[in-house]
Amino acid sequence: MNKVSGGVIAPRGFKATGVASGIKISGKKDMALILSDKPCAVGAVFTTNIFKAAPIIVSQEIIKANPTGIRGIVANSGNANCLTGEEGIRNARTMVEITEKYLNLPNNSILVASTGIIGKQLPMSIVEYGISKLVQRISVENSSSLAAEGIMTTDTKIKQTSYQYISGLESFRIGAIGKGSGMINPSMATMLCFVTTDAKISYELLNEALREAVEETFNRITVDGDMSTNDTVFVLANGNSSFEVKEKDEKYQIFLEHLKATLNDIALMIVEDGEGVTKVVKINVINAKKQEEAEKVARRVANSLLVKTMLFGENPNWGRIIAAIGSSGVSINPSKLQVKVNNVTIFEEGNFIGYEKNDILKDKMITIDINLNAGKFSYFVYSTDLSYDYVKINAEYT
Amino acid sequence: MNKVSGGVIAPRGFKATGVASGIKISGKKDMALILSDKPCAVGAVFTTNIFKAAPIIVSQEIIKANPTGIRGIVANSGNANCLTGEEGIRNARTMVEITEKYLNLPNNSILVASTGIIGKQLPMSIVEYGISKLVQRISVENSSSLAAEGIMTTDTKIKQTSYQYISGLESFRIGAIGKGSGMINPSMATMLCFVTTDAKISYELLNEALREAVEETFNRITVDGDMSTNDTVFVLANGNSSFEVKEKDEKYQIFLEHLKATLNDIALMIVEDGEGVTKVVKINVINAKKQEEAEKVARRVANSLLVKTMLFGENPNWGRIIAAIGSSGVSINPSKLQVKVNNVTIFEEGNFIGYEKNDILKDKMITIDINLNAGKFSYFVYSTDLSYDYVKINAEYT
DSSP: OOOOOOOGGGTTTTEEEOOOOOOTTTOOOOOOEEEEEEEEEEEEEOOOEEEEEEEHHHHHHHHOOOOEEEEEEEEEEEEOOOHHHHHHHHHHHHHHHHHHHHOOOOOEEEEEEEEEEEEEEOOOOOOOHHHHHHHHHHHTTHHHHHHHHHOOOOSSSSEEEEEEEEEETEEEEEEEEEEOOTTSSSSSOOOEEEEEEOOEEEHHHHHHHHHHHHHHHHHHGGGOOOOSSSSSSEEEOOOOSSSSOOOOSSHHHHHHHHHHHHHHHHHHHHHHSSSTTTEEEEEEEEEEHHHHHHHHHHHHHOHHHHHHHHHHHTTOOTTTHHHHHHTTSSSOOOOOEEETTTTEEEEEEEEEOOOSSSSGGGEEEEEEEEEEOOOSSSEEEEEEEEHHHHHHHHHHOO | OOEEEOOGSSSSTEEEEEOOSSSSSTTOOOOOEEEEEEEOOOOOOEEEOOOOOOOHHHHHHHHHHHHHHHHEEEEEEEEOOOSSSSOOOOOOOOHHHHHHHHHHHOTOOOEEEEEEEEEEOOOHHHHHHHHHHHHHHHHTOOOOOHHHHHHHSSSSSSSSEEEEEEEEEEEEEEEEEEOOOOOTSSSSSSSSEEEEEEEEHHHHHHHHHHHHHTTTTTGGGGGTTTOOOSSSSEEEOOOSSSSSSSSSHHHHHHHHHHHHHHHHHHHHHHHHTTTTTTOOEEEEEEEEESSSHHHHHHHHHOOOHHHHHHHHTOOOOOOHHHHHTTSSSOOOTTTTTEEEETTTTEEETTTEEEOSSSSSSSSEEEEEEOOOSSEEEEEEEEEEEEOOHHHHHHHHHO
């Protein structure tokens, strides 16, 4: 897998930029635009939250009307346009229409996404000003980083990645920008990810690959499996490269692997940039009797506040891990259970090993391996510690 | 409902005390004994955690062998005797046997409970010394408060309550001590509650009443419905009073109401004494289509870290409540949803009302009323805020 620079403009025929329109009173960048020189097939995954934000409803309609004719994405941060009623839906549509008008594009060719505060109407004259600025700047300040900056909220770092595949005469590129932090409670912290690729792939295969890739990446950082009102992943495939995926063959697998790597990079950047995060932990459950049981145990440990605060305090209070496993609702034989923390066995054959040094918790990246010795299914999930700063950031944020 | 003083020694024929044996190196009280002058019918509810602590396994055997012949409870804090293998089971049994020997009581007449650190063997010579001290002191320092102190861990206050029922010539008393804090993640914070009553009631009716009362009290403070490895509720009924429950009639209801009030008092004391708690919040969901749906919504909001930190920060970021409701997995019509915070409507007919003053979050006790307007089922649950001190206490505790 070859990393290349460029983010969403690494693939041929894509441009991107970001501007400060004034939606954020801080004066920070708050709008982004991604454009393709050709119509794209679109892959999309949206939140499972019942209260879907207006831009999601509008983007779903556009994709339904024009699944292979998408030319770009307009997005804003600072305002989620969620729980804003009919006026919110009209505003999201207007965002799309203004962008299409300024770019001289047909109807239903631009997708829309928003992130930020819930329950406030978008300031539409500011949004229109921002769109005009985006359209002016996209050729002179063509930059994936600027677009990534335009969708940040509590993020402290921009998030982008890109890969290139080359084999003989065939090659394609894939790139992405993303935003999201606070994966500690992802059910309310919006995650956006916009992917571009110059591979040629049908709408159907693109969406199949996207669902599979999301399941093994973004769904592994959402501790309780739920999503915010605005979570959105878009993939635009403009077919500018020589690489064409026609069926579920080897080339589909190559595309899928590159899509997974791209989403995995953004997912891990989101975890690492979690609100007040000082440690990232991978919880890896193996040898479960059923797939659901492996997932239940992994998510229960990932979700335990006592495990999270133990990691933050670098305090080897191993009983908290074992008690969390025991409260997962999965039937577990304690005498078969084996638990390792950063490869050091702490529990085996029904007993703690007596390893109580806290040096293995000093690392920034912690791995907890949980072997149930009951079957052949496994599951992993990423989580974080819980710090003073998490409380501080979320107690004070408006 | 008449409150009286006395805690577990308010009912006739019960004695109690607590001592410092040395299990806690701090020198604080760490053992408790409750005794009845007559054999008691016992009601019991234990944890649902897969890893049941040794004292639970041993107490279950004793209850099975002698369900109406129990004379008392011996308990310790500072060590949970959990995940301690065969040696732990032997130690729990030895605790019972030593107590029976010192008191000259028959086999299987004393129940046992432990709370504290997981995964360490009990120091049995210290435990034996503690039991001898408990037996010496129980007549000279007969005190519910001392017993309540003997089972504290991170609790900052002792927890006890008692009621008396009088009607004509009939009367009975009921009292309890309890321990527990950290209800924010109750799946790992042990809750103990020991109830005494001089009502006369059969083993079967006592257990039926206890299950019903626990469902409406302790189960409403356990945010995710799970329990720690050591959670235990015991009720001892010695029949010393003139009040006898023979069937599920009016007298059963009177007994049930008094048992509920007793458990509710202890449950609320546990919530208020939660680790680092500055606010207690009651989440009250009404007019749901199904009972499970009301419960799902209530528990989701109760469990949301962003709602909890919002309460701590007294920050009226109401979108977090609505987004939590929307991520509950329950199908909700936003235009029918109404949400009140301390009786002020903040969301109605699909829109935020625009009430953004934070003065309603200044109270210590917050009520969030969620009206789904979809049916006739309701559910409530108690939760707390999430503070710096929660993180501090749990990051540093060993």
